[in-house]
Amino acid sequence: MATRTLFTILNHKTKTLTANAILARTRTYCFKSNPVKRNNLHSRINSIGDPSCSVAPVLQQWVKEGKNVNEFQLQPIIRDLRARRRYSHALEVSKWMSSSDLKFSSSDCAVQLDLIGRVHGLRSAENFFCSMKDQDKTVQTYGALLNCYVREGLIDESLSLMKKMREMGFLSSPLNYNNLMCLYTNVGQLEKVPDVLLEMKMNGVSPDMFSYRICINSYGARADYNSMEKVLQEMESQQNIEMDWGTYSVVANHYIKAGLNEKALHYLKECEKKVGKNALGYDHLISMYASLGNLDEMKLLWGLLKAKCKKHTNINYIRMLGSLMKLGELEESEKLLKKWESSCKTYDFRVPNVLLIGYCQKGLVEKAEAVLQDIIKRRKTALPNSWSIVAAGYVNKNNIEKAFECFREALALQAENKDWRPKASLISSILSWLGDNGEVEDAEAFVKLLRTKVPANRDMYHALLKAYIRNGKEVEGLLERMKDDEIGDIEETMKILSLREQRS
Incomplete structure (x- = not known):
């Protein structure tokens, strides 16, 4: 988890990072027991996928059944929930643990502080820290507060806290220096990262792997490749x-971005020597060889991944399919999808979605829809985002009528993925088309369905208003509905109403 998080930030795919990452409001009680997994506390908690549900009843039921619970059971549960970004649930378990008679260490307290910051915000984290007893304010809890400042991108507060930690003798490890380097990376002040590494060494603190890697990235991001290699050589000598x-x-990756392919190939080979049985490493290698257009190496690495890594996840297939589509290898992609379909235990629509996206990007939206229809015939109900991908493809080809039909399918399936959030630009394009071309009944039915996913807004009503006027229907009732829903922008509404006068 640690390496993965760092690699992500170094490739600029996330906005924030804290060094501890390298290494939620009140909930409704809606717990339902799972008879299949009820003998395991961890499994019971994991079975609650809805973030609006509380995990407290699970813990209470566990105790009610006369089963023991201790910190050694709860700590890995909290770690697992954090790793999967279920911060509110993790905080609930942490608070339950701290309010019980169980041992609650300074490390546990630091974890709770970090979770409070994530769920309730920085001010709540600061208040929690201030309310702690002096003996509980350890290097771990200070570090957790620093994490919160770094996550918020607060340089002055972070430096002030680092100064206090230095005075207290709490900067004897590289962890908090790494935090500061991550902060400078996150806010785009990459030139300050090497200074932190130098300060760390001057203070007698030996940099760790992540210290060097963050610094290497700072030089690479600024195209200072000589300095990047010098830090790498220093790291190799430790x-x-x-x-x-x-x-x-x-x-x-930095050499690939710079177009220095020979240099990139040299370090890709070094990377291959170290990847071992790490599936994530193979994923990244395949992706980088795709950037170089090297299909043969991609196939070779895919074979090694399957041979050396015991577990092949859907994510591995997603990344390989994405790399194949990037090279325009449509036939190879289709073959790989069929292989996955023949072996998968649960049909994960995220896998074929990669092909749908690739087809649409290449203007083959009709093929994307045909593939989706075929999957539905052979498998089960699609997810709304699959239809949304195809709808967006039709918008890009300026076939809004087909986009409307596909997006209607997506809305009808939203119960299959409650977390699905349709793109505003896609909705806007379809509403605009409905206003100019759709029948009143179609527009009303679409808006009614759309409102189950998106709050009423101006674009919805203006599309309806245009459809009403174009079809010669009275608009007074519609204007009353706009007023009830507190839809503003009177000027634009008056422009649309003026069309009625022109028609009459």
Whole structure:
């Protein structure tokens, strides 16, 4: 988890990072027991996928059944929930643990502080820290508060806290220096990262793998490749650091972006030597060889991944399919999808969605729809985002009528994925077309369905208003509905109403 998070930030795919990452409001009680997994507390909690549900009843029921619970059971549960970004549930378990008679260490307290910051915000985290007893304010809890400042991108507060931690002797490890380097990376002040590494060494703190990697990235992002290689060589010379695939992949990625393919290939080979049985490493290697257009290496690495890694997840297929589509290898992509379909236990629509996106990007939206229809015939109900992908493809080809039909399918399936959030631009294009071309009944039915997913807004009513006027229907009732829903923008509404006068 640690390496993965860092690699992501170094490739600029997330907005924030804290060094501890390298290493939620009141809930409704809606717990339902799971008879299949009820003998395991961890499984019971994991079975609650809805973030609006509380996990407290699960813990209470566990105790009510006369079963023991201790900190050694709860700590890994909290770690797992954090790793899967179920922060509100993790905080609930942490608070339950701290309010019980169980041992609650300073590390547990630091975890709770970090979770409070994530769920309730920085001010709540600061208040929690201030309310702690002095003996509980340890290097871990100070570090957790620093995480919160870094996550919010607060430089002055972070530096002030670092100064206090230095005075208290709490800067003896690289962790908090790494935090500060991540902060400078997140806010775009990359030139300050090497200074932190230098300060760390001057203060007698030995940099770890992540310290060097963050610094290597800072030079690479600024195209200072000589300095990047010097830091890499220094890192390689450290006896306490075991070089891994992630560092070489960071260097290779910067050379790929710079178009320095020979250099990139050299470090990709170094990366291959270290990847071992790490499926994530193979995923990144395949993706980078795709950037170089090297299909043969991609196939070779895919074969190694399947041979060396015991577990092949849907994510591995998603990334390989994405790389194949990037190279325009449609036939190879279709073959791989069929292989996945023949072996998958649960049909995960995220996998074929990769092909749908690729087809639409290449203007083959009709093929994308045909593939989706075929999957539905052979498998089960699609997810709304699958139809939404095809709808967006039709919008890009300026076939809004077909986009409307596909998006209607997506809305009808929203119960299959409650977290689905349709793109505003797609909705806007379809509403605009409905206003100019649709029948009143179609527009009303669509808006009614859309309102189950998106709050009433101006675009909805203006589309209806245009359809009403174009079809010669009275608009007074519609204007009353607009007023009830507090839809403003009178000027635009008056422009649309003027069309009625022109028609008459």
